[in-house]
Amino acid sequence: MATEASCTRTMTPSFLTMDLDTVTLKLGQAEIAVYKTLLTAVSDYFRKAFDGPFREADERSIALEGVSERTLRIFLQWAYVQNLQFNPFSGALKYDALLPPDEVERIHRKAPTSAEVTGTTEEAEDGSNYEPDDDTETSTKGGPLFDEAQYYTLPSGSELYWNHGKWTENAETFYLTLTELFVFADKYSVPQLRDNVVTAFVGQIWKWSFFPSFKNDHALICLMATKLPASSKLKEFIACCIAWVVLPDTDENPEDRMRSLQALDPDLAVTVGIAYAVTARDCTASKSFQMSVVLSDHLSNACVFHDHTHLDQDQCRKRIASRPHIFTAILDACAKAVMTKPTEEN
Secondary structure (H helix, E strand, O other): OOOHHHHHHOOOOOOOOOOOOEEEEEEOOEEEEEEHHHHHOOOHHHHHHHHOOOHHHHHOEEEOOOOOHHHHHHHHHHHHHOOOOOOOOOOOEOHHHHOOHHHHHHHHHHOOOHHHHHOOOOOOOOOOOEOOOOOOOOHHHOOOOOOOHHHOOOOOOHHHHHOOHHHHHHHHHHHHHHHHHHHHHHHOOOHHHHHHHHHHHHHHHHHHOOOOOOOOOOHHHHHHHHHOOOOOHHHHHHHHHHHHHHOOOOOOOHHHHHHHHHHHOHHHHHHHHHHHHHHHHHHHHOOOOOOOOOHHHOOOOHHHHOOOOOOOHHHHHHHHHHOOHHHHHHHHHHHHHHHHOOOOOO
């Protein structure tokens, strides 16, 4: 059970009252000044480094290995928005978040009406490109939450984006960027960010009804294989998505797919195999002769894949209900990172 003290640490302090001392984060040749309190409030790693008996505390700087400036900026954006208030109807991103306006306009001309494809919700005042459904009751009144399938309806014309080469390429990069943020949170002990990334990931999949390709040579799979432990909740989520949706709904031989996955990431392959076997067993027990490839038949919400280190499940559900803008901000930052095409490499 999470304690009140541990819950408090998941929220960043107010800029009106917090200490404004800064520390320096070094990324190769780049040096970025950051408010120390902003870091130490959300990360045990940075708290121990800058408040403990270490050289980093004396020098007021630390070198971050294997972290891109893009990922660091998204992390800082997440840390900053914890205590801000945005539209309580915040949802996942519209399709057009990953294409330039002129290309979106061309797609709209192919659709019956632009309203059917993207809706009529305007961009939020904070700049985030979200589009909650008009008929969705606010989560604070007991309606569906950000990470539940019922929060979203699939707009007419979605296939125009699914079949658009540049959009699908950007969507793959977008999901990879989310995964890079999770890797950062895992490496630098930011457990609440780990859970938030999973929540954002789930909400975006509901909204777009689009999965990463999960090819065995996909950068996302390779990144998880090299950077995340077997116990990672994101790795478990991806494994279950492969087992629940990808394997049953593909022309590829599942046996060949599993063998190649085993060669790349044995831990992931084992988790996929277990999830697939459990699902098949449940189908047999229910006398169903076809395995459902509808994700909502298997997944109720993102909490299934949360660590709940600082917030227990009840507290987590309340936070998702009252502060959905946190997840929209993560998604919006990742989309903007994709669209600005940064040149730096991890």
